[in-house]
């Protein structure tokens with residue numbers, strides 16, 4: 431099912447974004463298939479393009495589908511460059527909880543991509559601020575991503591841009607909120623083992639992408655997604671900043687959409 435935008439949520443066209451496309455899928459498998467299809471279309475249209483990638487449990491199914499498509503010869507990663515949204519800081523790239531490790535395990539190790547063209551902020555850099563500045567300049571030198579894949583936190587965060595009174599537009603070092611530490615604790619031995627800081631693209635870096643696809647699955651993302659779909663912008667829901675972009679597709683399941 432396709433909705434031009436959730437008009438039921440805010441029927442006033444002057445108060446809402448008119449361009450965000452919402453694709454409601456039956457289940458997680460369909461979310462994965464649909465989002466892989468959208469990313470694959472960009473790879474086919476621009477074989478030397480730039481993919482902005484995300485970690486988290488939501489895009490895992492999409493990566494599995496992209497690996498399948500690559501193995502079948504339907505998509506070719508050989509000319510593709512990737513830029514990931516974020517990384518814990520500090521963390522070694524070899525740590526099995528690092529986002530670099532996640533990307534190798536879920537995508538890069540299984541497709542014909544040149545690893546030298548895959549970029550994740552360096553969690554082992556000695557100077558976090560210098561690494562953030564280097565990464566920002568690098569993403570900008572590429573002209574931004576041709577498509578940026580995003581997840582959304584249950585608190586509305588995008589990458590590690592957490593709800594706050596102010597948001598930072600560029601790549602930066604940030605501290606994680608309790609809610610995010612709590613949500614990510616399932617991947618670590620305990621909440622105390624979750625790193626307290628991260629390197630993250632800012633909302634401006636993310637909005638520099640030519641196209642954005644945001645994936646959301648499950649009832650626990652309903653509130654954040656509805657806040658985003660209202661069409662207004664607030665730092666208390668970083669995802670709402672996507673309303674400033676004119677080519678955003680939300681792919682979510684019915685449980686997320688209906689709550």
Ligand code: PGA
Pocket residue numbers: 485486487488489581582583584587588589
């Ligand atoms: P999740 O994380 O896909 O694991 O739910 C999304 C996010 O926090 O951005």
